[in-house]
Amino acid sequence: MTKPTDPKPSARVEGQRLPGKTQRATLPVASYGLDEQGLWEVCTPNGRRGRIDDQTDIVEHDDGTISTKPFAFEPMSGRAGWRGSLDHGVFVEAV
Secondary structure (H helix, E strand, C coil), rough: CCCCCCCCCCCCECCHHHHHHHCHHHHHCCCEEECCCCCCCEECCCEEECCCCCCEEECCCCCCCCCCCCECCCCCCCCCEEEEEECCCEEEECC
């Protein structure tokens, strides 16, 4: 149980864009990249891996980072879910 004096985890985590074609299973925590089909794969700060839905607006910036509208990976098979967005490559958790 969290005590009132315990520090809360940051809701913002710097992400890392991986070069080349990425595979979901090999993404390190807090990273993202394009797969073989040109779709965005991510591994959130809590280790949840998935593909950003093609219905989600994604902007690729000149520096190679991306920004997205909020997206969610639902909890499944005992793994925690994650809700948030990317802002210039920074994972921003919805709290």
